[in-house]
Amino acid sequence: MSNSVVIKKVMADDVRFPLKNGAGSDAIHTTPTYAYAVCKLITDNGYEGVGLAFTLGEGNNLVSDAIAYLGKHVQGKEINELMADFGKTYRTMMDDPNLRWLGPHKGVVHLALAAVVNACYDLWAKSHEIPLWQLLIDLPPEKLVNTLDFSYCEDILTRNEAIAMLQSKSSGKVRRKKILELGYPGYDTSIGWFNYSDEQVTDNIRRAMDMGFTAMKLKVGSAMAERDIRRAKLVREIAGDDATIMFDANQQWNLPQAIAICKELLPLNPYWIEEPTHPDDVEAHVRLAQEVPVKIALGEHVPNKVIFKNFLQSGCVSFNQVDAVRVGGVSEFIMISLLSKKFNVPVVPHVGDMGQIHQHLVLFNHITMDHPALLLEHIPHLKDYFVHPVNIVEGRYQTPQAPGMSTELKG
Amino acid sequence: MSNSVVIKKVMADDVRFPLKNGAGSDAIHTTPTYAYAVCKLITDNGYEGVGLAFTLGEGNNLVSDAIAYLGKHVQGKEINELMADFGKTYRTMMDDPNLRWLGPHKGVVHLALAAVVNACYDLWAKSHEIPLWQLLIDLPPEKLVNTLDFSYCEDILTRNEAIAMLQSKSSGKVRRKKILELGYPGYDTSIGWFNYSDEQVTDNIRRAMDMGFTAMKLKVGSAMAERDIRRAKLVREIAGDDATIMFDANQQWNLPQAIAICKELLPLNPYWIEEPTHPDDVEAHVRLAQEVPVKIALGEHVPNKVIFKNFLQSGCVSFNQVDAVRVGGVSEFIMISLLSKKFNVPVVPHVGDMGQIHQHLVLFNHITMDHPALLLEHIPHLKDYFVHPVNIVEGRYQTPQAPGMSTELKG
Numbered sequence: 117m118s119n120s121v122v123i124k125k126v127m128a129d130d131v132r133f134p135l136k137n138g139a140g141s142d143a144i145h146t147t148p149t150y151a152y153a154v155c156k157l158i159t160d161n162g163y164e165g166v167g168l169a170f171t172l173g174e175g176n177n178l179v180s181d182a183i184a185y186l187g188k189h190v191q192g193k194e195i196n197e198l199m200a201d202f203g204k205t206y207r208t209m210m211d212d213p214n215l216r217w218l219g220p221h222k223g224v225v226h227l228a229l230a231a232v233v234n235a236c237y238d239l240w241a242k243s244h245e246i247p248l249w250q251l252l253i254d255l256p257p258e259k260l261v262n263t264l265d266f267s268y269c270e271d272i273l274t275r276n277e278a279i280a281m282l283q284s285k286s287s288g289k290v291r292r293k294k295i296l297e298l299g300y301p302g303y304d305t306s307i308g309w310f311n312y313s314d315e316q317v318t319d320n321i322r323r324a325m326d327m328g329f330t331a332m333k334l335k336v337g338s339a340m341a342e343r344d345i346r347r348a349k350l351v352r353e354i355a356g357d358d359a360t361i362m363f364d365a366n367q368q369w370n371l372p373q374a375i376a377i378c379k380e381l382l383p384l385n386p387y388w389i390e391e392p393t394h395p396d397d398v399e400a401h402v403r404l405a406q407e408v409p410v411k412i413a414l415g416e417h418v419p420n421k422v423i424f425k426n427f428l429q430s431g432c433v434s435f436n437q438v439d440a441v442r443v444g445g446v447s448e449f450i451m452i453s454l455l456s457k458k459f460n461v462p463v464v465p466h467v468g469d470m471g472q473i474h475q476h477l478v479l480f481n482h483i484t485m486d487h488p489a490l491l492l493e494h495i496p497h498l499k500d501y502f503v504h505p506v507n508i509v510e511g512r513y514q515t516p517q518a519p520g521m522s523t524e525l526k527g
Numbered sequence: 528m529s530n531s532v533v534i535k536k537v538m539a540d541d542v543r544f545p546l547k548n549g550a551g552s553d554a555i556h557t558t559p560t561y562a563y564a565v566c567k568l569i570t571d572n573g574y575e576g577v578g579l580a581f582t583l584g585e586g587n588n589l590v591s592d593a594i595a596y597l598g599k600h601v602q603g604k605e606i607n608e609l610m611a612d613f614g615k616t617y618r619t620m621m622d623d624p625n626l627r628w629l630g631p632h633k634g635v636v637h638l639a640l641a642a643v644v645n646a647c648y649d650l651w652a653k654s655h656e657i658p659l660w661q662l663l664i665d666l667p668p669e670k671l672v673n674t675l676d677f678s679y680c681e682d683i684l685t686r687n688e689a690i691a692m693l694q695s696k697s698s699g700k701v702r703r704k705k706i707l708e709l710g711y712p713g714y715d716t717s718i719g720w721f722n723y724s725d726e727q728v729t730d731n732i733r734r735a736m737d738m739g740f741t742a743m744k745l746k747v748g749s750a751m752a753e754r755d756i757r758r759a760k761l762v763r764e765i766a767g768d769d770a771t772i773m774f775d776a777n778q779q780w781n782l783p784q785a786i787a788i789c790k791e792l793l794p795l796n797p798y799w800i801e802e803p804t805h806p807d808d809v810e811a812h813v814r815l816a817q818e819v820p821v822k823i824a825l826g827e828h829v830p831n832k833v834i835f836k837n838f839l840q841s842g843c844v845s846f847n848q849v850d851a852v853r854v855g856g857v858s859e860f861i862m863i864s865l866l867s868k869k870f871n872v873p874v875v876p877h878v879g880d881m882g883q884i885h886q887h888l889v890l891f892n893h894i895t896m897d898h899p900a901l902l903l904e905h906i907p908h909l910k911d912y913f914v915h916p917v918n919i920v921e922g923r924y925q926t927p928q929a930p931g932m933s934t935e936l937k938g
Contacts, residue, residue, distance in 0.1 A: 146624045174596060174625035178589050178635055185585060213557045214585035220778075220806070220828060223634010224589055268805040271782035271814070367631075371682035394679040395631065396833040398809065399840050403682070417631060422807040429810050 121159050121195045121243040126187030126232075129154040130180040131525060132173050138311030139497050143337030143368040146311070149173030150498055152441075153180040154525070155187065155231035157195075157239050165195075165239025166523040169231040170441040170468030175224070182228035185215055190236060199240045202263040206233065206447050210265065222419035226444060233445025234473065238521045248446075248521040249476040253289070253483045257282035260484075264451045268422050272429070278454050285486045292483045299512030300478055302471075302494040303331035303360065307351075310335040314350060321354045328511035331360035331387070331491055337368030341377050352384045360491075364390035367417070371400040378408040388413035388435050398426050405432040413437050416466035420444065424452045428459040435490075439466040440473050446521075453481050467493045471506045472522040475513045501525055532572050532606045532654040537598030537643075540565040541591040542936060543584050549722030550908050554748030554779040557722070560584030561909055563852075564591040565936070566598065566642035568606075568650050576606070576650025577934040580642040581852040581879030586635070593639035596626055601647060610651045613674040617644065617858050621676065633830035637855060644856025645884065649932045659857075659932040660887040664700070664894045668693035671895075675862045679833050683840070689865050696897045703894045710923030711889055713882075713905040714742035714771065718762075721746040721777075725761060732765045739922035742771035742798070742902055748779030752788050763795045771902075775801035778828070782811040789819040799824035799846050809837050816843040824848050827877035831855065835863045839870040846901075850877040851884050857932075864892050878904040882917045883933040886924045912936055 132151040140148035151173045157165030169179050189209045190198060198205060209229055210221060218225045241248040252260070257279045266275050304327075307320035317334070324332050334351045336344035344363075351361050363386050369377060374392040381389060388411045393400045395417035405412060415437030418424055424443075427433045436456045440449040453463050463481055465474040471494055481487040492513055499505045503524040507514040516522050543562040551559035562584045568576035580590050600620045601609060609616060620640055621632060629636045652659040663671070668690045677686050715738075718731035728745070735743055745762045747755035755774075762772050774797050780788060785803040792800060799822045804811045806828035816823060826848030829835055835854075838844045847867045851860040864874050874892055876885045882905055892898040903924055910916040914935040918925040927933050 144622060144624060144627065149625065172625045172628040174623070175593065175629050175636060178593055178629065181592070182586065182589055182635075211555060212585070213555060214560065214583045216555065217583040218586050218589065218635050218638065219633075222630075222807075222830070223636065224593075224629050225586065225634065227629065268781055268808060268811075271811060370679055394833045396633075396831065397679060397837060399837045400679075400682060419633070420807065422805045426808060426810045 119161060121161050121163055121239065123157045123190055123193050123195065123239070124160055125158040126183070126191050127156040127158060128180040128183035129156065130177045132176060133498055133501060135497055138309050139306070141309045141311040142335045142364065142366040143310055144366050145172055151176040152525070153183060153227065153231050155183045155235040157190065157235045159239070163239055163242045165235040165242065167231045167233065167235025167238055167445065168441050168469055168473070168523050169227040171227065178224045179227045179231070182225050183231055185212070186228055186232045190232065195236070195239050195243050198236060199263060202236065202447060203265045206444065207265045207267060210444060221422065221444070226419055227442070230441050230443065230445040233447050234440065234521065234523065237446040238523055242520040245519045247476060247516050247519060249479040249516070252476070252480040263447055265447065266451070269425055269451070269455065272425055273455055273458055281454065281457065282484065285484065288486060289483055292486065295479060295482055295489050296515045299509065299514050300475065300489055300492050302329065302508050302511055302513050303333065303491045304329045305333045305493050305495050306497070307332045308334035308347070314347065317347065317350060318354050321351060325355065330358070330511060333362040333364055335366065336363045337365035341380070344377060345380055348381055348384050360387045362386055362388050362390060362413070365392050367391045367394055369393050371403060374404050375407045378404065378410045382408060382410055387411070390414065390437070391416065396423070398430050398432070401427070401432040402430050411435065413464065415439065416442060416468070421448055421451050421455065425455055428455055428461060433461055435464045436461050437464055437466040439468050440477060441468040442466070446473070446477065449477055453485060453487065457485050457487060462488050462490050464490050465492065467495060469523070470495050470498045471513065472502060475506055475516055476521050479515065530572060532570050532574055532650065534568045534601055534604050534606065534650070535571055536569040537594070537602050538567040538569060539591040539594035540567065541588045543587060544909055544912060546908055549720050550717065552720045552722040553746045553775065553777040554721055555777050556583055562587040563936070564594060564639065564642050566594045566646040568601065568646045570650070574650055574653045576646040576653065578642045578644065578646025578649055578856065579852050579880055579884070579934050580638040582638065589635045590638045590642070593636050594642055596623070597639055597643045601643065606647065606650050606654050609647060610674060613647065613858060614676045617855065618676045618678060621855060632833070632855070637830055638853070641852050641854065641856040644858050645851065645932065645934065648857040649934055653931040656930045658887060658927050658930060660890040660927070663887070663891040671861070674858055676858065677862070680836055680862070680866065683836055684866055684869055692865065692868065693895065696895065699897060700894055703897065706890060706893055706900050707926045710920065710925050711886065711900060711903050713740065713919050713922055713924050714744065714902045715740045716744045716904050716906050717908070718743045719745035719758070725758065728758065728761060729765055732762060736766065741769070741922060744773040744775055746777065747774045748776035752791070755788060756791055759792055759795050771798045773797055773799050773801060773824070776803050778802045778805055780804050782814060785815050786818045789815065789821045793819060793821055798822070801825065801848070802827065807834070809841050809843070812838070812843040813841050822846065824875065826850065827853060827879070832859055832863050832866065836866055839866055839872055844872055846875045847872050848875055848877040850879050851888060852879040853877070857884070857888065860888055864896060864898065868896050868898060873899050873901050875901050876903065878906060880934070881906050881909045882924065883913060886917055886927055887932050890926065
């Protein structure tokens with residue numbers, strides 16, 4: 117049992133990391149700077165909760181500025197008392213009667229919520245001096261569910277159904293803990309950024325395969341479909357027929373374009389095609405899935421559980437790419453993972469956090485919820501900035517051991 | 528022909544108006560402050576473009592801060608050249624490669640976009656020294672469509688289809704201009720704020736009817752359905768069987784609650800029930816409409832044309848309440864009005880602008896697009912702060928005559 121750990125002060129940082137030589141570029145995000153709005157929860161015990169929200173640089177200060185409005189809801193709270201019914205605090209923050217107008221549950225204020233919520237889970241795990249995945253998998257179903265907010269999801273999943281679902285999965289937990297030794301399989305997003313030349317892509321594929329990756333992703337969504345098709349064929353050719361390859365259009369097609377180009381990409385046997393069109397357009401994804409037998413992955417721009425619920429209800433999504441630094445942090449990530457489990461759609465997170473937090477969450481999803489252990493995205497560009505960077509050996513994330521959720525940035 | 532009117536400087540203001548004695552309160556927005564993030568376009572000719580985005584106070588500075596990022600796209604431009612193909616600039620602002628991550632097309636940055644876009648239309652009308660409605664109804668279809676962005680809507684409405692639709696409506700314009708003399712019918716939202724007592728509601732209904740209003744709205748969405756039902760019956764009783772009454776739940780029911788309470792409200796013959804559940808939840812609205820034959824109104828929290836497109840495709844919406852100070856300003860408002868016309872759903876705007884801008888836009892929608900002239904919401908609480916406040920006589924908005932879109936606030 118931990119001592120009383122009281123949040124004395126809530127602080128916010130705006131940290132930015134310019135990328136070089138086309139790294140991070142895609143069809144729409146042509147000049148990315150990776151940035152974090154950081155929420156820090158200061159205590160008297162030497163523990164510091166660190167929560168992140170991810171942006172692409174410009175406007176990151178809007179998110180860090182918004183943290184202060186939400187921080188007042190956790191300031192002065194003892195972390196274990198706070199987390200005992202965190203779902204209530206989550207809803208209070210999400211439904212602040214004035215700030216809510218700026219979403220609701222989307223955009224800058226929801227990104228700020230992600231940072232605050234993540235800082236709370238980080239501090240909670242640190243107060244027990246264990247990594248987040250361990251805290252989460254050891255929680256009894258009822259205590260876990262107390263950290264969630266079910267509002268607007270009750271038509272699909274009630275609190276009691278969630279508890280029953282978790283209980284029904286408990287018998288297999290010991291078996292599924294084998295993943296902790298095996299390591300969680302990763303895939304490499306950095307082989308095929310949009311601005312990379314064909315030669316760079318070729319070199320990167322070979323290097324990734326040498327490092328043990330068998331799955332990798334190419335950015336498509338070009339104004340010229342020919343470029344997309346040519347580069348997609350190149351990736352299949354270099355990586356070989358056995359490789360798992362994905363194509364990511366970053367929302368750059370309208371529905372007629374998506375239908376036409378997906379038909380051409382299909383013979384290359386992609387594992388998925390990612391963000392084929394606008395992330396709000398559930399109906400366009402449904403029609404695309406009806407027209408072309410392609411497996412659609414999406415979620416990095418889906419802001420909240422309500423829109424995820426609609427996507428899951430529609431049946432058009434094959435891979436759920438929810439990101440805990442886009443939605444309202446770990447709490448909403450878990451809620452969305454539960455909804456996804458109910459619809460039997462695997463969770464394969466987008467990693468705005470570079471996998472630092474999600475390496476914990478996919479272990480939890482697999483062990484506690486019986487989600488399949490498919491793949492976790494790997495983006496290497498910020499590795500040098502984290503105190504405890506992810507450690508990938510032979511293409512597999514090694515299970516993190518430091519207390520918390522691996523979010524501390526070097527000073 | 529106007530002279531060259533160049534945008535020399537883009538400025539942003541954060542102005543807030545505390546409300547008193549329960550005015551503006553609803554089931555979730557319990558302590559509203561009305562606020563505007565104001566974009567000002569300064570010229571050398573004495574014209575000043577003034578654009579508004581509406582918020583509820585806290586965090587309004589986030590929106591006014593975001594205006595600076597978007598303002599650079601219009602700074603230095605001559606207003607008539609800018610508006611000649613404004614759709615392109617709109618898309619450039621909407622898809623800024625870094626800022627886009629903070630939405631996309633929703634939340635704080637999209638509210639800032641509304642303010643900038645509205646300031647451009649205001650300056651455009653002022654540069655011709657005519658009110659906005661007149662500028663818009665006199666534009667040839669092609670020039671009007673050039674101010675719009677059709678991205679992600681091409682599956683439903685292309686640029687050429689929009690031009691053809693507008694051309695097909697041109698013959699009735701002369702007849703429909705009669706609305707300019709008649710005045711546009713208003714309805715009164717201020718009779719039944721959530722925190723008002725039953726006695727206040729009763730008094731307000733009588734006063735509204737004395738002023739010539741025959742349509743009025745009550746805030747529901749209480750934690751206790753009994754309070755909602757009791758007050759709804761009171762409104763019907765006091766206003767009489769001939770009155771047009773609406774109930775507004777401000778998103779406070781989940782789907783099972785919405786179904787149960789709408790069934791109880793239905794015998795009171797509401798003209799619509801507004802925002803029965805979460806504004807992102809298209810599927811829940813579809814199921815509600817299937818279960819209860821109620822006419823659903825929504826849109827004040829729908830951030831962009833893509834989600835409106837999905838709502839219209841779903842067939843669950845009877846009244847489209849798009850708000851030009853929530854979506855990306857006049858440009859996206861017109862785009863959404865075109866989509867709505869295609870699906871034969873009337874546009875009855877929510878008025879975060881207190882009707883100042885929308886009085887122009889509903890005249891335009893009726894005269895140019897042949898939308899029916901149903902009702903425009905009236906909220907009186909900020910009337911004293913505008914230089915050219917709306918003027919309602921016998922329940923009808925009198926056609927505004929000052930150049931621009933009536934957005935100047937007193938200094």
